Amino acid sequence: MTESEQNSPTPQDGAPAAAGDFLTSAKPAAASVAVIPRDAPPKRPRRKRQWGKWSSRVVLALLFLLGFFLSVVPAGRAVMRGALLLPSVLSATQPGVLIAAGEPFTHTTRTITSQAGQVFLDVYAPVGAPPPIPGSREALVMIPGVGDNRGDPQLINLSEALARVGVVVVNMTTPQLIGFEVEPAEEDSVIQAFNFAARLPGVNPHGIGIVGFSGGSVLACLAAADARIRDQVNFIVTFGALYNVTDVIRDFGLRYVVADGQKVPFNPYPDPIEVMANLVAGTLPPNEGQTLIDSLPPYSDPLPDPESALPAPGAAAAYHLLAGDEATPAQVEQNLAALSPTLKQLLDALSPSRVLAQIHCPLYLLHDHNDRYIPFTESRDFDAALTRLGYPHEFAEFGIFHHTEISSGFGLGPLLGDGSKLYRILTGVLSASS
Amino acid sequence: MFLLSLLWLALGVAIGALALPARLRPASWGRQGWLMLLGLGALAALLGGWLGTLLLGKLFGTPAALWVAVLAVFLPWLVERLRSGHAPP
Numbered sequence: 001m002t003e004s005e006q007n008s009p010t011p012q013d014g015a016p017a018a019a020g021d022f023l024t025s026a027k028p029a030a031a032s033v034a035v036i037p038r039d040a041p042p043k044r045p046r047r048k049r050q051w052g053k054w055s056s057r058v059v060l061a062l063l064f065l066l067g068f069f070l071s072v073v074p075a076g077r078a079v080m081r082g083a084l085l086l087p088s089v090l091s092a093t094q095p096g097v098l099i100a101a102g103e104p105f106t107h108t109t110r111t112i113t114s115q116a117g118q119v120f121l122d123v124y125a126p127v128g129a130p131p132p133i134p135g136s137r138e139a140l141v142m143i144p145g146v147g148d149n150r151g152d153p154q155l156i157n158l159s160e161a162l163a164r165v166g167v168v169v170v171n172m173t174t175p176q177l178i179g180f181e182v183e184p185a186e187e188d189s190v191i192q193a194f195n196f197a198a199r200l201p202g203v204n205p206h207g208i209g210i211v212g213f214s215g216g217s218v219l220a221c222l223a224a225a226d227a228r229i230r231d232q233v234n235f236i237v238t239f240g241a242l243y244n245v246t247d248v249i250r251d252f253g254l255r256y257v258v259a260d261g262q263k264v265p266f267n268p269y270p271d272p273i274e275v276m277a278n279l280v281a282g283t284l285p286p287n288e289g290q291t292l293i294d295s296l297p298p299y300s301d302p303l304p305d306p307e308s309a310l311p312a313p314g315a316a317a318a319y320h321l322l323a324g325d326e327a328t329p330a331q332v333e334q335n336l337a338a339l340s341p342t343l344k345q346l347l348d349a350l351s352p353s354r355v356l357a358q359i360h361c362p363l364y365l366l367h368d369h370n371d372r373y374i375p376f377t378e379s380r381d382f383d384a385a386l387t388r389l390g391y392p393h394e395f396a397e398f399g400i401f402h403h404t405e406i407s408s409g410f411g412l413g414p415l416l417g418d419g420s421k422l423y424r425i426l427t428g429v430l431s432a433s434s
Numbered sequence: 435m436f437l438l439s440l441l442w443l444a445l446g447v448a449i450g451a452l453a454l455p456a457r458l459r460p461a462s463w464g465r466q467g468w469l470m471l472l473g474l475g476a477l478a479a480l481l482g483g484w485l486g487t488l489l490l491g492k493l494f495g496t497p498a499a500l501w502v503a504v505l506a507v508f509l510p511w512l513v514e515r516l517r518s519g520h521a522p523p
Binding site: 071101 | 437449488
């Protein structure tokens with residue numbers, strides 16, 4: 001039966017029906033008398049078949065286009081990777097689909113050296129050579145902030161999920177970062193980790209991005225602005241970034257931030273206060289530095305007389321800013337002005353705002369809207385500066401994260417809203433070597 | 435890869451099954467044509483999946499299996515259509 005035969009009317013359609021089915025006459029059809037079937041057969045089955053034929057063809061065409069887009073078109077491959085990665089990020093686990101369809105990977109640890117000392121690397125890499133198309137792999141150098149986060153389940157989950165979607169992940173930390181210290185000299189550690197990633201087999205040396213979480217975002221920006229690698233960095237992702245460290249100290253002092261013309265309370269957690277205290281302490285005589293660190297709330301009783309206990313220039317002012325005990329705008333500005341020139345220089349040296357003009361790659365800025373480590377206004381300022389300069393970038397604020405980690409118990413609305421923003425950024429990041 | 439291969443086979447059978455109401459079964463295949471269409475879909479999906487994995491990576495085997503299977507069940511219909519002198523719609 002040919003296609004046209006299949007489409008021809010069938011006995012059920014009513015054409016060559018039995019004689020008894022007709023109201024009148026057994027005259028041939030050629031006669032002028034109309035033959036009216038007694039039980040006029042319904043037309044619907046044929047229409048249904050036609051509808052079924054075309055709807056099936058449309059479904060097949062859509063499946064073809066979908067499959068072709070997701071596998072052959074580079075943007076489609078990024079979409080596919082993002083779609084597989086997103087559930088893993090949102091659920092902080094690895095869905096079975098990703099485990100079944102993703103690539104096997106290995107986890108190795110390495111220690112390299114930089115001008116600042118040792119750099120500890122955790123490498124999550126897909127097994128085997130990269131596929132012929134595109135012929136190389138993308139790599140991410142991730143700086144997971146201060147403290148020892150190498151065993152953090154969410155960091156491990158993210159690294160493994162990225163490796164499963166074909167991305168080489170190099171997580172880096174240093175003894176200073178583990179000890180809650182962020183120093184400009186650590187920039188070289190990031191550059192050494194970047195160069196290490198570039199030398200890994202199968203990695204596209206121009207397809208490497210730097211991801212900085214929290215305090216790591218400072219180092220990500222400083223390294224990406226460095227002349228040694230700035231034309232090689234494919235993109236930067238900052239999550240919970242600082243833009244101007246002096247502004248962050250100001251926010252710590254005020255205990256609020258101004259957003260959309262309104263005061264929003266900002267009560268920092270002890271960890272960021274400790275990082276700032278370590279930063280300040282490095283510019284003070286050792287005994288005073290230790291006094292500052294040991295006397296900051298909430299873990300210690302506040303100093304009864306900071307001016308006597310911290311006589312070095314600017315030390316007491318720094319104490320008041322971090323302790324938040326002189327929180328009027330005038331007092332905060334006065335304390336900021338009283339900081340030592342060395343500390344002011346250090347704060348400036350650590351600020352991504354200083355090196356913005358030297359960054360040559362797109363940036364993705366992410367921030368928790370309720371962040372109590374780094375105020376979200378920092379990423380807003382970053383975004384505004386990039387917009388003014390006309391730099392390619394994307395900025396997204398989230399409500400489903402707790403600083404940089406996914407929180408639990410959020411509803412469907414935030415999940416869909418934030419999930420779509422996160423998906424857009426993941427797709428952008430993953431298109432580097434799709 | 436074994437599980438993925440099974441998935442691709444199932445995907446191909448589903449696409450072959452979808453090709454039946456789409457009237458993509460060549461008439462010349464006779465009464466067992468429907469079975470051949472299912473088999474063709476399964477085989478093409480398996481081939482497409484493996485080819486996609488080898489060329490693009492494991493992650494992209496499934497979408498590759500999808501479009502190769504659709505192409506495979508469409509081609510015989512198109513060839514017969516062209517042979518019989520009908521222009522494709």
